[in-house]
Amino acid sequence: MSVDFRKDIFAKERDDNLNEIGKPTRRQDILGHVTGRSPFFDDHRFDGLLHIKCVRSPHHHARIRAIDTTRAETMPGVVRIIRGSDVPVNLNTLLSLLDFGKDDEPVLAESKVAYMGEPVLAIVAQSEAQAHEAVAAVRIDYEVLPHVLDVEEAIKPGAAVVNETYPGNKFEFYGGNDHQKLRFGDVAPAFARADHIVEGRYQMAPIEQAPIEPNGAIAAPQTNDRYVCYTSTQGLFFSLGTVAKLLNVESNRLHFIGGTVGGGFGGKVDSLCEPLAILGAMLTGRAVRYVLDRAEEMQVSAPRSAELWYVKDGLAADGRIIARQLTGYFDSGAYTRLTGYGVVKCIGHLPGPYTIPNVHSDAYCVYTNRTPATAMRGFGVTAVDFAIERQMDKGARALGMDPFEFRLINAYRDGDMKAHRRLAGNCALIESIQAAAERVDYPLGAEFRAMTSMSGGGGERALIPPTRTERLGMLPAGTSTVEVKTTAPGLVPQFGVDLPVPATGLPAPSPTPTPVPAPKAPETRATTYDYGASGLSAPPAPKEVPPATEPAALTKSQPGPVTPKPRYSRYSSLGNRRR
Amino acid sequence: MMVKKPLEFRLNGTEVAVFADEAENLLSVLRAKVGDLTPKYGCGQGGCGACMVTIDGRTVLSCITLAETVAGADVGTLAGLSGERLDPLQEAFMDGFAAQCGYCTPGMIVAARALLQHNPTPDRDQIIEAISDNICRCTGYEPIIEAIQSVVAQERAGGS
Ligand code: FES
Numbered sequence A: 001m002s003v004d005f006r007k008d009i010f011a012k013e014r015d016d017n018l019n020e021i022g023k024p025t026r027r028q029d030i031l032g033h034v035t036g037r038s039p040f041f042d043d044h045r046f047d048g049l050l051h052i053k054c055v056r057s058p059h060h061h062a063r064i065r066a067i068d069t070t071r072a073e074t075m076p077g078v079v080r081i082i083r084g085s086d087v088p089v090n091l092n093t094l095l096s097l098l099d100f101g102k103d104d105e106p107v108l109a110e111s112k113v114a115y116m117g118e119p120v121l122a123i124v125a126q127s128e129a130q131a132h133e134a135v136a137a138v139r140i141d142y143e144v145l146p147h148v149l150d151v152e153e154a155i156k157p158g159a160a161v162v163n164e165t166y167p168g169n170k171f172e173f174y175g176g177n178d179h180q181k182l183r184f185g186d187v188a189p190a191f192a193r194a195d196h197i198v199e200g201r202y203q204m205a206p207i208e209q210a211p212i213e214p215n216g217a218i219a220a221p222q223t224n225d226r227y228v229c230y231t232s233t234q235g236l237f238f239s240l241g242t243v244a245k246l247l248n249v250e251s252n253r254l255h256f257i258g259g260t261v262g263g264g265f266g267g268k269v270d271s272l273c274e275p276l277a278i279l280g281a282m283l284t285g286r287a288v289r290y291v292l293d294r295a296e297e298m299q300v301s302a303p304r305s306a307e308l309w310y311v312k313d314g315l316a317a318d319g320r321i322i323a324r325q326l327t328g329y330f331d332s333g334a335y336t337r338l339t340g341y342g343v344v345k346c347i348g349h350l351p352g353p354y355t356i357p358n359v360h361s362d363a364y365c366v367y368t369n370r371t372p373a374t375a376m377r378g379f380g381v382t383a384v385d386f387a388i389e390r391q392m393d394k395g396a397r398a399l400g401m402d403p404f405e406f407r408l409i410n411a412y413r414d415g416d417m418k419a420h421r422r423l424a425g426n427c428a429l430i431e432s433i434q435a436a437a438e439r440v441d442y443p444l445g446a447e448f449r450a451m452t453s454m455s456g457g458g459g460e461r462a463l464i465p466p467t468r469t470e471r472l473g474m475l476p477a478g479t480s481t482v483e484v485k486t487t488a489p490g491l492v493p494q495f496g497v498d499l500p501v502p503a504t505g506l507p508a509p510s511p512t513p514t515p516v517p518a519p520k521a522p523e524t525r526a527t528t529y530d531y532g533a534s535g536l537s538a539p540p541a542p543k544e545v546p547p548a549t550e551p552a553a554l555t556k557s558q559p560g561p562v563t564p565k566p567r568y569s570r571y572s573s574l575g576n577r578r579r
Numbered sequence B: 001m002m003v004k005k006p007l008e009f010r011l012n013g014t015e016v017a018v019f020a021d022e023a024e025n026l027l028s029v030l031r032a033k034v035g036d037l038t039p040k041y042g043c044g045q046g047g048c049g050a051c052m053v054t055i056d057g058r059t060v061l062s063c064i065t066l067a068e069t070v071a072g073a074d075v076g077t078l079a080g081l082s083g084e085r086l087d088p089l090q091e092a093f094m095d096g097f098a099a100q101c102g103y104c105t106p107g108m109i110v111a112a113r114a115l116l117q118h119n120p121t122p123d124r125d126q127i128i129e130a131i132s133d134n135i136c137r138c139t140g141y142e143p144i145i146e147a148i149q150s151v152v153a154q155e156r157a158g159g160s
């Protein structure tokens, strides 16, 4: 596929001494892929390998009254039946390792099931077929409970309590807040003076990542009192830490080998199989394989969460969006997994790539009796983008404007203040729209073809406006609220915090090509700790965020004229544009 | 006791003999009994093509093929494709970035090789048709189609 490098765009700002970009290169692992020799987790053979299949809930929500395994225990090939009570620490939340959220999910349900397909027992047998037969022979007596599958129903008073850790069916963010807030300016007077009000309700379905290789793990005891685990995980150390906690073992007794992942897209960060495979190996002293079949992969491996959004825009007749209000509900399913974190990411993305002087947003992470949701590409951002871009089309129609031109008028320019109080830098929406329009011969007016991200921003647009908040009333211009109570730096910075973040930037491009070191096979004994491969917009490492002080409620930015100083994230793909 | 049945066939030109379980599928026999790990499990339902192999030159989905049906037949997998040198299709997949995670790749290349065996100069539609049993979640297909087309182009150039 040919890639068209538009050297005319940002021509004055670009370095053309790039050594890799624009040059064809082979993947380092491609030889293994085309010869079928890349070692996926399931390509490791063990003598006397045992197999796990789980007994799963047939109900959305039910209390477990009794479990009868008498017949299953005596079935041919059955080696061990694992119950929730066999799991040393049978309650966890994925980001507990980073102090985000409360433990809310068992490996195997003990007292109740909260979604259809939730695992209750793990049967270890000599073959998969025998494990399946034993699964069918288990009898569980359930008391079916009322369930709730809709986010708006779930947060009504009297709704079924999905997740006892969060009785209101809402996740609690840092400081006990039941939602994430974004306040910038004051939407109410802006709506009052708007020429048009446009409203929309947008509902997105959950989406299964559907990698062709299903989630799975093979674990085996080693002779040094350790356990080796071959896994499909996207986050080797993350999964290791999760297992160490659940099984209450020192992490140096676990040796994870992975790195060859048959497609993940966010669907392989939840450590669904590793804990039971390793526990199985501990309990039987043999190698144990636990792989989801395709039906399980589709039904119980976590999808991207469904999202429901309400968007209200106030538009001026000249095409400017003067106010935007967004209310969103992420459907986390029965447990937290990564959805709460997705909401935080989402808030930092609002109100989309547009400079809007008044923004008001509330986003909730809601529990329902659906399959727990987790990460997926563009996690926290993709669904609300769908809502925002549909809303942009509606807005253009209301104004009788061209939808591209309407976007161009409102697009971020370099130096604009975003609603979450970071200055926009390296903006390229305008240029992207222009290039796309040109490609398909879409007629843009001359003034729109002449627009650029590099002018028209900053100045007035770099200021934080006086902002209305519920708790603190009207805040003066230039103020940010801080809603963080914790003193420990967490995984993610709270948006709205106005702290000096050092400009890191990309290292200066080296004039000569650096030799590429031979890739190491990722395994936890030999490689250094990382958060795993979960997307390109990794959160900054905690050390970049100075701890907030308690009870910081109000900070003021420097008095005097605001000189916008662009900050560059080292994750920005264009981070060296302005060097 | 599970009934095991002896089964003999040729795999990539070499005789193999195994004991297959009752109703065991060919994918399981190849991976667990013979040790050829190139065919992959993706769905076990005939829906994804990761397990694709050939029987007497025709592509089949080994996860839904009863192992006993290959008695005496010639089974081909990706493992049989390259000897001392890579197959031109493998080279083309490497150069054209036609694999990302690589999980669909064995089935994809088996499908493409079977096509070129029967029709060395397929057009684009015939290529698409030939890989339509194979799902790839990573590449978006276009690099795969182009890699196969590049081998066809070499074939044309060499054959004329
Ligand atoms: S594994 Fe055979 S078609 Fe998917």
Ligand code: FES
Residues within 6 Å of the ligand: A212, A262, A263, B098, B099, B100, B101, B102, B103, B104, B105, B135, B136, B137, B138, B139
């Ligand atoms: S390369 Fe990942 S499924 Fe095709």
